[in-house]
Amino acid sequence: xxxxxxxxxxxxxxxxxxxxxxxxxxxxxxxxxxxxxxxxxxxxxxxxxxxxxxxxxxxxxxxxxxxxxxxxxxxxxxxxxxxxxxxxxxxxxxxxxxxxxxxxxxxxxxxxxxxxxxxxxxxxxxxxxxxxxxxxxxxxxxxxxxxxxxxxxxxxxxxxxxxxxxxxxxxxx
Numbered sequence: 001x002x003x004x005x006x007x008x009x010x011x012x013x014x015x016x017x018x019x020x021x022x023x024x025x026x027x028x029x030x031x032x033x034x035x036x037x038x039x040x041x042x043x044x045x046x047x048x049x050x051x052x053x054x055x056x057x058x059x060x061x062x063x064x065x066x067x068x069x070x071x072x073x074x075x076x077x078x079x080x081x082x083x084x085x086x087x088x089x090x091x092x093x094x095x096x097x098x099x100x101x102x103x104x105x106x107x108x109x110x111x112x113x114x115x116x117x118x119x120x121x122x123x124x125x126x127x128x129x130x131x132x133x134x135x136x137x138x139x140x141x142x143x144x145x146x147x148x149x150x151x152x153x154x155x156x157x158x159x160x161x162x163x164x165x166x167x168x169x170x171x172x173x
Contacts, residue, residue, distance in 0.1 A: 009064070009151050012139040016068035025132050026069045029125060033106050036121050042114040048093030050108050052086040058108070060087075060145035063129055064138050066102040067148055073100035078155040088146070088155040102145065103129060 016022045049056050062070075076096045078088035089097045095105070107122050133140040141148075149155035 007151060008139075009067075009141050009143075009148065010153075012064050012141065013067045013071055013152060016064060016136075016138045017072040019068075019136070022065060022136055022138060023069050023072055025136060026065050026129070029128050029132070030103065030106060032128075033103065033121070033125050036125075037107070040114065040117055042118075046093065048090060050105065051090035051093075051095060054085050060102065060104045060108075061142055062102045062104065062145050062148055063126075063133065064141045065129055065132055065136075067141075067152065068138070070097070070100050070102060071152070071154075074154070078149065080156070082155060084146070088149065104145075 053059055074097065076089065079091060082088040087095070089095060095101060103125060104122070107118050107125065130140060132138075143151075146155060
């Protein structure tokens with residue numbers, strides 16, 4: 001990343017993205033998340049529904065650390081024709097940033113048998129990620145994915161511009 005991104009969130013993300021220990025600590029949590037997923041063996045049909053937030057009735061929330069790791073590894077740009085709905089990094093039902101996707105993308109499965117365990121796992125691992133912010137001295141922000149991308153200048157807005165708050169009746173991951 002060559003240009004610093006603006007605002008308080010941008011400053012926190014830029015500073016954290018430049019620190020290898022931040023990325024390494026988050027990668028350790030992501031490895032634990034993957035182990036928990038492997039133990040459950042959820043079914044993924046590669047339908048792309050997980051990225052179409054409005055269609056599936058959920059929102060993706062991210063922390064400063066997740067955004068920092070994402071920005072540090074980002075080589076793709078968001079879809080320039082993105083209309084503000086779903087994820088700007090989904091193309092032809094596939095995630096173009098799969099290897100650097102945020103925690104919520106890693107833990108969420110459309111498999112209906114996953115609901116109970118993934119909610120519990122989300123809370124447990126999110127608490128670990130939140131504690132890492134304090135341990136690593138990284139300011140903690142927790143905001144809706146697309147709002148964060150817009151604020152960081154990584155995605156343009158569209159008519160589907162999402163609120164940063166959880167709406168009633170929606171799951172946040």
